[in-house]
Structures are given as C-alpha cells and as structure tokens.
Amino acid sequence: MNVLRVLANPKPVEKSASLKIEQAFMEALRARHPDAQVETIDLYRDEVPLIDEKVLPAHFGAPPADEETARKMARRGAILQQFMGADLVVIATPMWNFNAPPMLKAWIDTVLVAGKTFRYTAAGPEGLAKGKKVVLCIASGGVYEGATAALDTLTPMLKTQLGFIGITDVAELRAPGQGSGGDKAKASTAAAVAQARTAAAAF
Ligand SMILES: Cc1cc2nc3c(=O)[nH]c(=O)nc-3n(C[C@H](O)[C@H](O)[C@H](O)COP(=O)(O)O)c2cc1C
Numbered sequence: 001m002n003v004l005r006v007l008a009n010p011k012p013v014e015k016s017a018s019l020k021i022e023q024a025f026m027e028a029l030r031a032r033h034p035d036a037q038v039e040t041i042d043l044y045r046d047e048v049p050l051i052d053e054k055v056l057p058a059h060f061g062a063p064p065a066d067e068e069t070a071r072k073m074a075r076r077g078a079i080l081q082q083f084m085g086a087d088l089v090v091i092a093t094p095m096w097n098f099n100a101p102p103m104l105k106a107w108i109d110t111v112l113v114a115g116k117t118f119r120y121t122a123a124g125p126e127g128l129a130k131g132k133k134v135v136l137c138i139a140s141g142g143v144y145e146g147a148t149a150a151l152d153t154l155t156p157m158l159k160t161q162l163g164f165i166g167i168t169d170v171a172e173l174r175a176p177g178q179g180s181g182g183d184k185a186k187a188s189t190a191a192a193v194a195q196a197r198t199a200a201a202a203f
Contacts, residue, residue: 004086008104010044017139022092028200043103095140127166141179
C-alpha cells in the first residue's frame with residue numbers, strides 16, 4: 001500500500017489537534033501494514049507553487065515563459081505524480097475561516113488537473129483518480145452540527161473536490177470544539193485520537 005500524508009498545518013504536532021489525529025492514525029496504520037510505503041508532503045515546509053500569471057498559461061499547455069516557470073511546472077508535476085501514486089491519502093488540516101488553510105487549496109489546485117485526475121466527456125466530467133481512499137483529520141475551534149452545520153465549508157469543499165476526481169471513499173476524523181480550550185478541547189482531541197486508532201483497522 002502506498003500512503004501519502006498531506007500536512008496542511010504550520011504548527012508542531014504537540015500544539016495541533018489535527019496533526020495529533022493524523023499521527024495516531026498513521027501509528028496504527030503502520031503497525032497493521034509495516035510494509036506500507038509512506039510519503040509526506042508538508043504544505044507549510046515543502047514548495048507548492050501557486051498558479052500565478054506565468055504558471056496559468058503553462059498549466060494550459062503553453063511553453064513556460066522562463067526557467068523559473070519551467071521549474072515550478074516540474075515541481076507541480078512531481079506533486080501530482082506523488083498524489084497519483086498513492087492508494088491512501090491522509091490529509092491533516094485545521095479549519096481556518098470556515099474553510100481550508102491556503103496551502104491546502106494550493107495543493108488541491110495542483111492535483112486537480114484536466115487530463116490527469118479528471119476529464120470532460122460527452123456525458124460530463126469523469127474522475128480519473130478512482131479507487132483511492134482518503135482520510136480527513138480535521139480540527140476546528142467551533143462545533144458545527146445542527147443549525148450551524150452549514151458554516152463548515154471545509155468538509156463539503158474537500159468532498160466535492162475529491163468526488164470530482166472520482167474519490168468517494170472519504171473517512172472523517174474530527175476534533176471540534178478546540179476553541180473552548182481546557183478539558184473540553186482535550187477530551188475532543190482524545191476522542192478523535194481513539195477513533196483514529198480504530199479507523200486504521202479498516203485499511
Ligand atoms: C487563522 C485561523 C482561522 C480560524 N478560523 C476558524 C473558523 O472559522 N472556525 C473554527 O471553528 N475555528 C477556527 N480557527 C480555530 C482552529 O480551527 C482551531 O484552533 C483548531 O484547533 C486548529 O487545528 P489544529 O489544532 O490542528 O491547529 C481558526 C484558527 C486560525 C489560526
């Protein structure tokens with residue numbers, strides 16, 4: 001099994017609920033699959049080139065405008081290949097302003113590529129990344145359920161983007177209520193960590 005860890009958090013793991021969930025999941029997964037090939041992309045430490053004025057035309061097939069753009073396109077290609085090679089993708093992310101940190105969106109903009117992970121057919125768009133599984137490890141300050149559920153635009157966004165490229169097997173491990181601090185936040189993280197250990201048994 002090829003596993004890709006996608007870390008979308010500038011914090012160290014000791015200070016991050018989403019990274020603690022991811023760590024617990026990976027520990028349990030590694031114990032079950034000692035032969036798993038694991039790669040990591042740390043979106044706040046590894047380069048993820050943004051789609052800018054020069055990258056945009058190159059993204060649509062124009063020759064790179066200069067050496068720097070060619071280098072960025074090569075890096076984007078390597079990130080896409082890394083994703084394509086994974087059977088299981090584990091994404092750890094905080095909720096920021098009801099959505100994703102910008103580097104996670106930058107990664108999404110790198111791996112959703114027409115002709116690679118999706119294509120347009122006469123019958124409509126078709127996902128080409130079918131068969132991959134994704135585990136989302138999400139922490140948020142608030143609790144979004146019932147009347148406030150719609151404020152969470154992070155989970156629906158990720159599920160829409162993943163679904164568009166054919167990935168429908170998406171597990172969610174979440175530690176909400178971190179904003180309350182103290183024992184409540186610790187209990188939420190501990191519950192999600194325990195759930196992560198159990199969830200790993202399904203892989
Ligand atoms: C820039 C920023 C924006 C945030 N926006 C939200 C938000 O919209 N809703 C929310 O519930 N929590 C929000 N939070 C709180 C985080 O989601 C919370 O601290 C969570 O524990 C972060 O995950 P982590 O512990 O893995 O870093 C925000 C935190 C930061 C730093």
